[in-house]
Amino acid sequence: MLFIEKLRRIQRTNDSLLCIGLDPDVRKLPRSLRGEKNPQLAFNRRIIEATSDLVCAYKLNIAFYESTGERGYRTVHDTLTLIPRAVVSIGDGKRGDIGSTAEHQAMLLCADWKFDASTVSPYMGKDSVEPFIRRAEQGAFLLAVTSNEGSADFQHLRSGGKPLYEHVVLKAKEWNTKKNIGLVVGATRPAELKRIRSLVPDMPLLIPGIGAQKGDLRATIRYGCDAKGELAVINVGRSILYASGGADFAEAARSAALAMREEMNRIRESLRR
Amino acid sequence: MLFIEKLRRIQRTNDSLLCIGLDPDVRKLPRSLRGEKNPQLAFNRRIIEATSDLVCAYKLNIAFYESTGERGYRTVHDTLTLIPRAVVSIGDGKRGDIGSTAEHQAMLLCADWKFDASTVSPYMGKDSVEPFIRRAEQGAFLLAVTSNEGSADFQHLRSGGKPLYEHVVLKAKEWNTKKNIGLVVGATRPAELKRIRSLVPDMPLLIPGIGAQKGDLRATIRYGCDAKGELAVINVGRSILYASGGADFAEAARSAALAMREEMNRIRESLRR
Numbered sequence: 001m002l003f004i005e006k007l008r009r010i011q012r013t014n015d016s017l018l019c020i021g022l023d024p025d026v027r028k029l030p031r032s033l034r035g036e037k038n039p040q041l042a043f044n045r046r047i048i049e050a051t052s053d054l055v056c057a058y059k060l061n062i063a064f065y066e067s068t069g070e071r072g073y074r075t076v077h078d079t080l081t082l083i084p085r086a087v088v089s090i091g092d093g094k095r096g097d098i099g100s101t102a103e104h105q106a107m108l109l110c111a112d113w114k115f116d117a118s119t120v121s122p123y124m125g126k127d128s129v130e131p132f133i134r135r136a137e138q139g140a141f142l143l144a145v146t147s148n149e150g151s152a153d154f155q156h157l158r159s160g161g162k163p164l165y166e167h168v169v170l171k172a173k174e175w176n177t178k179k180n181i182g183l184v185v186g187a188t189r190p191a192e193l194k195r196i197r198s199l200v201p202d203m204p205l206l207i208p209g210i211g212a213q214k215g216d217l218r219a220t221i222r223y224g225c226d227a228k229g230e231l232a233v234i235n236v237g238r239s240i241l242y243a244s245g246g247a248d249f250a251e252a253a254r255s256a257a258l259a260m261r262e263e264m265n266r267i268r269e270s271l272r273r
Numbered sequence: 274m275l276f277i278e279k280l281r282r283i284q285r286t287n288d289s290l291l292c293i294g295l296d297p298d299v300r301k302l303p304r305s306l307r308g309e310k311n312p313q314l315a316f317n318r319r320i321i322e323a324t325s326d327l328v329c330a331y332k333l334n335i336a337f338y339e340s341t342g343e344r345g346y347r348t349v350h351d352t353l354t355l356i357p358r359a360v361v362s363i364g365d366g367k368r369g370d371i372g373s374t375a376e377h378q379a380m381l382l383c384a385d386w387k388f389d390a391s392t393v394s395p396y397m398g399k400d401s402v403e404p405f406i407r408r409a410e411q412g413a414f415l416l417a418v419t420s421n422e423g424s425a426d427f428q429h430l431r432s433g434g435k436p437l438y439e440h441v442v443l444k445a446k447e448w449n450t451k452k453n454i455g456l457v458v459g460a461t462r463p464a465e466l467k468r469i470r471s472l473v474p475d476m477p478l479l480i481p482g483i484g485a486q487k488g489d490l491r492a493t494i495r496y497g498c499d500a501k502g503e504l505a506v507i508n509v510g511r512s513i514l515y516a517s518g519g520a521d522f523a524e525a526a527r528s529a530a531l532a533m534r535e536e537m538n539r540i541r542e543s544l545r546r
Contacts, residue, residue, distance in 0.1 A: 023374075025377075063381070066339070066378075067378070067381045070343070073345065073346065094394070094397075095367070097336065098419065101334055101336045102336075104334075104337050104339075107340040108336070121369070121394045122427060123394050123395065123419075123427060123428065124423050124428075125424055125426030126423040127421050127422050129423075148372060149400050150397050155397075157440055158432055159431055160430070164427065167430055208371075
């Protein structure tokens, strides 16, 4: 199945734009998991079991796994086996390099771990992205406008009357022959989100920055969705993962995810009218 | 010791601008290593033993390790223990992300593996770089102009009369309060190298693209070095690693490294006159 079809299907099945960021910081995990052989994996298992009917995707931030050392590779691998097949998995590593290196990066993310999509930094251009978009069943989200403060340093520089991120968007559009490219656009940048959606009416947008980073949810849904009210993949991490620090963390995460999905859907509904 | 001091010192001690790219592709390793428990590590050990008096640095391309799966983390770790302390180690992962994620990336590269320097993609701006330049003993090389074809897609876009890579160079200069920032500039781009060296007369430049990628060595040294004929870190990978595919690969690598160092030094000498 095409990547974009898989995304649309799960967004309809689970009636959800919510992507949960599985970025478990080992220093913040509930005490109740300390006895586990692999607390990160145990945490992910409980979160996935509690929320997989409420989300369209899970995004794994690779840095949170590789920073645990040797076991990180296996934790990613094993976490992926726990995600229901119908739910989209996103490997958030912000990779991209010269062709021969990008091949090796894609060997890990696309061929070994088999993420449905990866995030890729566009700075090195087309050949640095190509290994991630070779199969139409697997996609890549290119960084366009990120949610952090530093995004202003380069992404908004104007060239030929357009900011840099818009050049990225236009190249992404040009390279999208297999319909498996998406863009990362921070929820903290609603004006840019609006502009980008107008340029790519039918491209998936991965939108971080809701929750801990305080992005604007209404604007995110209004400008992030396509005309059908889909294809916005809205990532929420910390405010769901750490909704409770106690033994009831999974139930609390489910409540938080449920509330978040409902709030998103209420906004979608109000915009449809 | 400051990162830049360590680099200058080893460039003098070993009279060398040569950095060997330890990017062992498991599919290309000599047959003679196939019986080894960890052929990549055995390969690196032999290469390091054969060349560590001829180089200023080793650059480990993280993708070539992580793509081997579970054992990758340990291969990087164990390879680092084989590199003499005086020689600079560079973790080439082209990381960079929002602050909390970049912290985790730096936990791995700077705190756990303890690379002397890491490569970082600048697209996400200052907070994405900051965790890599917190300690003056450890540096970061920011991507400015890369050696691949795709570098033309964005790096040369002009904004305010200057190409994007020059904006990166100027920001790097501004952020360089601990004198531990360097830049990546491809050897395939001599005009840009010249321009960048004029903007940052005393910053280390990591220069890939010599050897398999056919960059111009004379121009690289002429424009890449500082006024003392130092601070260019010229990476050569495949043409040294695979100088022989036989059991004599380490001796062949030494000969190739020796020839490369001498060629570099001949050019340096001729430019001094």
